[in-house]
Amino acid sequence: xxRVTQPxxxxxxxxGAPVELKCNYSYSGxxxxxxxxxxxxxxxxxxLRHISRESIKGFTADLNKGETSFHLKxxxxxxxxxxxxxxxxxxxxxxxxFGTGTRLLVSP
Amino acid sequence: NAGVMQNPRHLVxxxxxxxxLRCSPMKGHSHVYWYRQLPEEGLKFMVYLQKENIIDESGMxxxxxxxxxxxxxxxxxxxxxxxxxxxxxYFCASIGTDTQYFGPGTRLTVL
Numbered sequence: 764x765x766r767v768t769q770p771x772x773x774x775x776x777x778x779g780a781p782v783e784l785k786c787n788y789s790y791s792g793x794x795x796x797x798x799x800x801x802x803x804x805x806x807x808x809x810x811l812r813h814i815s816r817e818s819i820k821g822f823t824a825d826l827n828k829g830e831t832s833f834h835l836k837x838x839x840x841x842x843x844x845x846x847x848x849x850x851x852x853x854x855x856x857x858x859x860x861f862g863t864g865t866r867l868l869v870s871p
Numbered sequence: 872n873a874g875v876m877q878n879p880r881h882l883v884x885x886x887x888x889x890x891x892l893r894c895s896p897m898k899g900h901s902h903v904y905w906y907r908q909l910p911e912e913g914l915k916f917m918v919y920l921q922k923e924n925i926i927d928e929s930g931m932x933x934x935x936x937x938x939x940x941x942x943x944x945x946x947x948x949x950x951x952x953x954x955x956x957x958x959x960x961y962f963c964a965s966i967g968t969d970t971q972y973f974g975p976g977t978r979l980t981v982l
Binding site: 812 | 874875904906911912913914915916919926927930962966969970971972973974975976
């Protein structure tokens with residue numbers, strides 16, 4: 764079965780603290796994974812994708828096939844990182860299977 | 872480029888009425904996805920359309936829901952005889968090379 768699990772509904776950290784948003788997936792094929800972010804009153808937008816292996820706004824994510832994980836990390840959280848984060852898996856016809864999302868709250 | 876447009880942004884219907892949700896893809900995009908987000912859940916795929924063609928409707932409920940993407944004009948998601956359980960946020964996305972760009976969503980409330 765194709766599934767994406769984000770176990771934390773809410774993650775609350777202080778500014779400057781490290782952040783790790785967890786994402787685990789279940790997929791029989793070769794996975795292609797994304798992180799999407801939704802800032803307050805804005806639309807869902809792509810943050811990063813595993814195949815590009817890039818860092819966006821200080822965030823990185825590494826695909827770990829052994830642990831079937833694609834955790835999102837940032838060493839020093841900023842207040843402007845507060846948003847809803849969704850992990851998504853690409854399936855047939857480029858359909859996306861989303862996790863339930865994690866709300867990141869960064870306090871000053 | 873205004874991005875993916877959806878209207879209306881908010882729609883209120885009474886049980887038994889029809890709801891029509893519209894999605895205009897980004898300029899140059901000819902493929903559209905519709906997703907539904909129920910409260911406390913992630914977005915769930917409903918249907919994938921190309922102009923004048925439904926490619927994958929495996930996520931569409933079997934009854935009352937239909938979608939189209941005509942040669943001219945926006946894609947339309949139509950829900951007939953709405954029920955309270957249809958209350959949700961409905962998002963569409965259009966795809967470029969391999970990245971989906973999302974619209975702001977339509978929040979449907981069924982009274």
